[in-house]
Amino acid sequence: MKTVLIGVGQAGGKLTRELADFDSRMGFGAVLGAVGVNTAEADLQELPFETVLIGQDRVKGHGVGGDNELGAEVMQSDKQEVLAALEGRITAEAEAIFVVAGLGGGTGSGGAPVLVKELKRIYDVPVYALGVLPGRNEGAMYQVNAGRSLKTVAREADSLLLVDNDAFRATGESLGEGFDAINREIAQRVGLLFASGEAVEGVGESVVDSSEVINTLRSGGIAALGYASGESAENAEGNINTVMSTTRRALMTGTSLPEANEADAALLVVAGVPDKIPRKGVERARRWLEEETGSLQVRGGDFPLDSDRIASLILLGGVERSDRLEKFMARAKEAQKEAEEEAEKQEDPADAWRNDELEDLL
Numbered sequence: 001m002k003t004v005l006i007g008v009g010q011a012g013g014k015l016t017r018e019l020a021d022f023d024s025r026m027g028f029g030a031v032l033g034a035v036g037v038n039t040a041e042a043d044l045q046e047l048p049f050e051t052v053l054i055g056q057d058r059v060k061g062h063g064v065g066g067d068n069e070l071g072a073e074v075m076q077s078d079k080q081e082v083l084a085a086l087e088g089r090i091t092a093e094a095e096a097i098f099v100v101a102g103l104g105g106g107t108g109s110g111g112a113p114v115l116v117k118e119l120k121r122i123y124d125v126p127v128y129a130l131g132v133l134p135g136r137n138e139g140a141m142y143q144v145n146a147g148r149s150l151k152t153v154a155r156e157a158d159s160l161l162l163v164d165n166d167a168f169r170a171t172g173e174s175l176g177e178g179f180d181a182i183n184r185e186i187a188q189r190v191g192l193l194f195a196s197g198e199a200v201e202g203v204g205e206s207v208v209d210s211s212e213v214i215n216t217l218r219s220g221g222i223a224a225l226g227y228a229s230g231e232s233a234e235n236a237e238g239n240i241n242t243v244m245s246t247t248r249r250a251l252m253t254g255t256s257l258p259e260a261n262e263a264d265a266a267l268l269v270v271a272g273v274p275d276k277i278p279r280k281g282v283e284r285a286r287r288w289l290e291e292e293t294g295s296l297q298v299r300g301g302d303f304p305l306d307s308d309r310i311a312s313l314i315l316l317g318g319v320e321r322s323d324r325l326e327k328f329m330a331r332a333k334e335a336q337k338e339a340e341e342e343a344e345k346q347e348d349p350a351d352a353w354r355n356d357e358l359e360d361l362l
């Protein structure tokens with residue numbers, strides 16, 4: 001699926017860089033181009049593609065400090081500059097646009113929904129978002145920002161592919177330390193998804209096509225991506241169980257949004273050396289996926305890849321009823337309530353006499 005990427009905010013820019021790197025390292029050629037947009041000048045300097053600094057008149061290149069309403073406002077005022085940078089990149093070849101952002105901060109969280117809405121108005125190709133949810137240990141502001149942004153992006157985009165930062169965190173590692181590793185994990189999964197349908201010469205009938213990715217995401221709402229790989233046997237027969245076990249792991253422990261197992265539609269892509277991919281195993285795994293997700297629309301296809309491993313990539317479309325999302329939205333609402341209570345407390349001047357921030361003289 002030939003894709004143009006727009007990274008908004010710090011996380012959005014870093015992830016976009018990782019995605020573009022992965023695509024060029026693997027020689028897939030699915031990423032047609034990338035643009036980075038931010039309110040913080042320093043973050044843009046690290047990106048090896050065209051960048052646009054927005055909100056300069058308001059924040060002087062220093063970022064919006066987690067204020068996602070301001071992030072939305074500055075994107076709204078400076079959207080023409082962003083669109084100008086995209087012109088010429090979204091060619092007739094482009095099959096999709098992805099707006100990439102961390103949903104917990106300010107610039108990406110506020111800017112992504114505004115940009116998605118604008119792009120949808122202008123372009124005919126699907127406009128998707130790749131959004132990152134804050135880990136559960138991040139502060140209340142991040143949870144509230146992400147809750148509001150998530151709701152809006154899911155409504156505006158053709159689909160919102162969600163990644164939960166907690167899904168890829170290694171034990172004992174702080175979130176900050178883990179970002180690079182998390183970004184690599186995301187880039188591998190999403191990069192393979194982009195590359196699906198980009199296949200290669202000598203393709204068979206079962207090779208997955210971009211339209212299958214697009215159809216799986218057609219129901220809109222929220223999507224998730226699962227992945228797992230295992231060592232390939234010498235021949236297809238020997239890989240029947242491997243495909244079953246990688247598919248199980250991809251859904252049960254390998255998704256970008258843990259516990260999101262119920263879906264409206266799904267796509268199973270099995271990647272590996274073509275004549276080592278077992279037809280019987282793929283069909284069995286596809287049926288298993290149908291049962292597990294409760295979806296009657298489970299597509300399947302191969303992705304020819306020269307590798308000594310075999311991998312299952314599962315795209316789930318329409319996962320908004322998942323437990324994990326309900327838990328996250330409850331967390332965001334709770335954080336919002338606490339923030340409002342805190343603001344009310346601070347607004348009451350009588351509190352200044354009651355609390356012990358200033359010690360009595362006597």
Ligand SMILES: Nc1nc2c(ncn2[C@@H]2O[C@H](COP(=O)(O)OP(=O)(O)OP(=O)(O)O)[C@@H](O)[C@H]2O)c(=O)[nH]1
Binds near residue numbers: 175
């Ligand atoms: N996966 C991943 N998440 C990140 C990364 N950097 C930040 N985040 C997450 O993204 C959220 C913060 O968003 P940022 O992108 O840093 O913020 P911003 O959009 O630049 O907005 P401001 O800094 O407020 O202007 C937090 O929830 C972080 O956990 C990253 O490199 N990878």
